[in-house]
Amino acid sequence: MACGILLLDKPRGLSSNAALQRVRGLFGREKAGHVGSLDPLATGMLPICLGEATKVAGEILAGRKCYRFTVALGTRTATGDAEGAVIEHAAVPRLERAQVEAVLARFIGTGRQVPPMYSALKRDGQPLYRLARAGVTVERAARDIEISALRLLTLGESSLELEVLCSKGTYVRVLAEDMAAALGLPGHVSALRREYVEPFAGEPMQTLESLASLGARGQEAPLLRADAALGHLAAVHLAADEARRVCQGQAVMVASVPRGTRVRLYGETGFLGIAETDASGAVHPRRLLRLAAGELSER
Numbered sequence: 001m002a003c004g005i006l007l008l009d010k011p012r013g014l015s016s017n018a019a020l021q022r023v024r025g026l027f028g029r030e031k032a033g034h035v036g037s038l039d040p041l042a043t044g045m046l047p048i049c050l051g052e053a054t055k056v057a058g059e060i061l062a063g064r065k066c067y068r069f070t071v072a073l074g075t076r077t078a079t080g081d082a083e084g085a086v087i088e089h090a091a092v093p094r095l096e097r098a099q100v101e102a103v104l105a106r107f108i109g110t111g112r113q114v115p116p117m118y119s120a121l122k123r124d125g126q127p128l129y130r131l132a133r134a135g136v137t138v139e140r141a142a143r144d145i146e147i148s149a150l151r152l153l154t155l156g157e158s159s160l161e162l163e164v165l166c167s168k169g170t171y172v173r174v175l176a177e178d179m180a181a182a183l184g185l186p187g188h189v190s191a192l193r194r195e196y197v198e199p200f201a202g203e204p205m206q207t208l209e210s211l212a213s214l215g216a217r218g219q220e221a222p223l224l225r226a227d228a229a230l231g232h233l234a235a236v237h238l239a240a241d242e243a244r245r246v247c248q249g250q251a252v253m254v255a256s257v258p259r260g261t262r263v264r265l266y267g268e269t270g271f272l273g274i275a276e277t278d279a280s281g282a283v284h285p286r287r288l289l290r291l292a293a294g295e296l297s298e299r
Helices: 016-026 051-061 097-105 128-133 172-182 208-216 240-247 290-297
Strands: 004-010 032-034 043-050 065-073 075-077 086-089 109-113 143-155 159-166 187-197 234-237 262-267 270-277 282-288
Touching (some): 004 016, 016 043, 043 051, 051 282, 065 172, 097 143, 097 172, 159 172, 240 270, 240 282, 262 282
Parallel strands (some): 043 187, 075 187
Antiparallel strands (some): 004 043, 075 086, 109 143, 143 159, 262 270, 270 282
């Protein structure tokens, strides 16, 4: 049974869920979940947790994302990207790089962003994009976001190519529209690629084609370990008896552990899961891998 994290290079034109189902098919319908949706227009890193690794998906979701994208200036669309109907036109004047970079600098740091109507967020059980397609617009609460870095890569006659490192929940389409508006222009995203999701910067990705080719040759796809996403949590190593009790749902006292925080647990069999420690130094299991627990219970 597969257990690990697959870094898929999602192709353009495929929804995140459709890409997930393709991967599940290649892995024998294994339990799996993708972390952080990408629009069909977008390409790039889509982490997919397989088997028991789905229990660490929340940790990956909380990480920052890096995108490379192109803003087409002079036209605004109903969806904020190239798939929507054009709803506004404007002539694009000559822009100077220093002028554009000064505007971009205003977006660095914390801010608030209203999610777009064309999104998968739900209202009364209905995805907002379905309401939008029916011509219905509803109020959306602004959300806190943070832009850690924003670079102008290329300044074209009527386009900007940019790279952004942002917090979870940031909509690049909205960011693009807001940046264009700050330049006094309408704009929309014409190309979008997710370069990486923290902490997987620089890690190689697999395509659907490469996965199919590996399977045809009887080779296993390269998966990251389930704990590869947990480097920000302190590691706590348990003795055999402690690990057995934790896997039975019991809290154990462990010397020299960080107090009042989440930790990753290890035993003789390897990674066990995620736990919390209290002020007394007791370790309380929270999300354990059934594989590890099963191996310990058989001893």
